[in-house]
Amino acid sequence: MAGWLVRHPVVLLIGAGGWGWWLALGWPSLTVAAGAVGACGLLWRWRWPVSFERLVWRRIRTGWLRMWVYELRWSRWARASHLVLYDEDFADPVIPRLRSVSSGLAWDDVRVRMLPGQKARDYELAAESLAASRKVARCSVREISPGVISLGFLRRDPLQHPVALPPITPVAGEVMNLERVRIGETEHGQPWRVPVLGSHVFGAGMMGAGKGSLMWGTVRQAAPAIACGRVKLSMIDPKGGMEAEPATALYDRYAREEPKDIVEVLTACVDGMNDRKRALRGVTRKVAPSVEHPLHLLMVDELAAVTKYLGDKKLQVEAERLLGLLLTQGRALAYACFAFAQEPTKDIVPFRGLFPYRVALRLDSPQQTDMVLGDGAWQRGAWADRIGVSTPGVGYVVEEGVREPLRVRAGYTDDAELDRIAGVYAAPR
Ligand SMILES: Nc1ncnc2c1ncn2[C@@H]1O[C@H](COP(=O)(O)OP(=O)(O)OP(=O)(O)O)[C@@H](O)[C@H]1O
Numbered sequence: 001m002a003g004w005l006v007r008h009p010v011v012l013l014i015g016a017g018g019w020g021w022w023l024a025l026g027w028p029s030l031t032v033a034a035g036a037v038g039a040c041g042l043l044w045r046w047r048w049p050v051s052f053e054r055l056v057w058r059r060i061r062t063g064w065l066r067m068w069v070y071e072l073r074w075s076r077w078a079r080a081s082h083l084v085l086y087d088e089d090f091a092d093p094v095i096p097r098l099r100s101v102s103s104g105l106a107w108d109d110v111r112v113r114m115l116p117g118q119k120a121r122d123y124e125l126a127a128e129s130l131a132a133s134r135k136v137a138r139c140s141v142r143e144i145s146p147g148v149i150s151l152g153f154l155r156r157d158p159l160q161h162p163v164a165l166p167p168i169t170p171v172a173g174e175v176m177n178l179e180r181v182r183i184g185e186t187e188h189g190q191p192w193r194v195p196v197l198g199s200h201v202f203g204a205g206m207m208g209a210g211k212g213s214l215m216w217g218t219v220r221q222a223a224p225a226i227a228c229g230r231v232k233l234s235m236i237d238p239k240g241g242m243e244a245e246p247a248t249a250l251y252d253r254y255a256r257e258e259p260k261d262i263v264e265v266l267t268a269c270v271d272g273m274n275d276r277k278r279a280l281r282g283v284t285r286k287v288a289p290s291v292e293h294p295l296h297l298l299m300v301d302e303l304a305a306v307t308k309y310l311g312d313k314k315l316q317v318e319a320e321r322l323l324g325l326l327l328t329q330g331r332a333l334a335y336a337c338f339a340f341a342q343e344p345t346k347d348i349v350p351f352r353g354l355f356p357y358r359v360a361l362r363l364d365s366p367q368q369t370d371m372v373l374g375d376g377a378w379q380r381g382a383w384a385d386r387i388g389v390s391t392p393g394v395g396y397v398v399e400e401g402v403r404e405p406l407r408v409r410a411g412y413t414d415d416a417e418l419d420r421i422a423g424v425y426a427a428p429r
Pocket residue numbers: 162163205206207208209210211212213342392393394409410411412
């Protein structure tokens with residue numbers, strides 16, 4: 001008990017102060033003082049919730065969770081998750097030491113000093129069982145310095161409810177930043193931005209997983225640049241225009257289910273790319289999009305219909321060849337492709353590796369997640385097979401240079417908003 005009190009000096013101070021007060025002045029005045037402090041706290045919380053959270057409540061919550069959840073249960077969780085070492089010199093197993101706990105609005109960040117011989121991967125393997133022990137849906141693992149692991153426990157999911165559509169950047173289309181456009185939020189409450197210029201994006205998800213929200217979220221943010229001709233949008237919607245028909249005013253080229261139309265759009269893209277390559281050879285190594293040299297954005301709503309079910313074998317081979325050319329050469333020439341598929345298998349997406357940015361929406365299995373995000377992504381925390389049917393638009397991405405996957409959710413562009421965008425930002429004819 002004495003050791004515990006020394007490790008928690010604030011509890012010791014409050015307890016000793018309260019006891020001293022009681023002895024010196026009696027319990028009625030202590031009750032009145034405690035009530036006054038509580039009332040001031042409530043008033044503060046009501047009038048200035050942000051500063052109250054930052055300066056008071058966060059500290060109380062952190063202290064409480066550290067004492068009554070993490071310190072109390074960590075050794076049990078570590079044992080159950082096989083994170084302890086059994087050393088013959090010691091009678092008891094050696095448990096990784098908790099270094100600190102800090103509790104934010106949605107996440108608890110628990111820092112742990114790894115034991116000699118342990119590595120981040122051991123904790124990634126244990127993440128699922130740690131999440132179950134803590135009774136939360138998600139436990140993220142990050143090595144923040146040599147030997148120190150940060151375990152993130154998601155207490156309250158900011159992506160549980162649909163996220164608001166981010167406002168369209170209030171910047172003229174001629175100068176707007178096309179490298180990254182904001183289409184939703186991350187699990188840390190930060191804006192989620194997807195690359196457009198200088199990348200290709202692949203999104204995979206089962207029926208109703210919310211692939212449309214990725215596509216329209218991106219088109220919507222690029223709309224001011226479409227309106228001034230700095231972005232030329234080509235749309236391939238092999239589902240007969242079911243998805244894309246309402247926004248035809250935005251397109252430079254458009255193909256519905258006809259195989260020859262689809263190949264025509266792809267041919268036009270690749271021809272344009274080759275012309276640009278010839279014109280700018282020796283002039284620049286990377287095209288900065290302008291009205292004169294626009295960014296060509298190709299959207300393919302269902303890749304399987306192009307690469308597997310096109311119907312005409314010859315045209316299908318040609319479509320695959322053209323897509324391959326676009327994906328391998330387009331980035332520096334300001335040709336970008338966004339493609340979506342329900343199934344990320346190799347026969348449907350033979351060139352997965354050519355998409356630098358990939359999004360795993362709700363999928364069937366851990367294997368499918370790894371197919372989209374790369375080997376080991378599921379193990380590192382991209383649990384796309386656990387995304388609920390009730391949360392379309394939620395997915396995982398792996399950002400460049402970051403090992404652990406990030407959970408994200410796109411805002412939803414409904415039909416009314418799509419009609420509005422198509423009306424306000426029609427492409428110049
Ligand atoms: N980001 C989102 N936030 C909230 N609801 C969404 C979101 N995305 C989609 N939805 C809802 O889920 C439904 C299905 O979404 P969507 O059509 O985009 O899925 P999909 O993956 O394109 O499916 P399919 O492959 O069948 O076309 C939408 O009609 C909408 O009601």
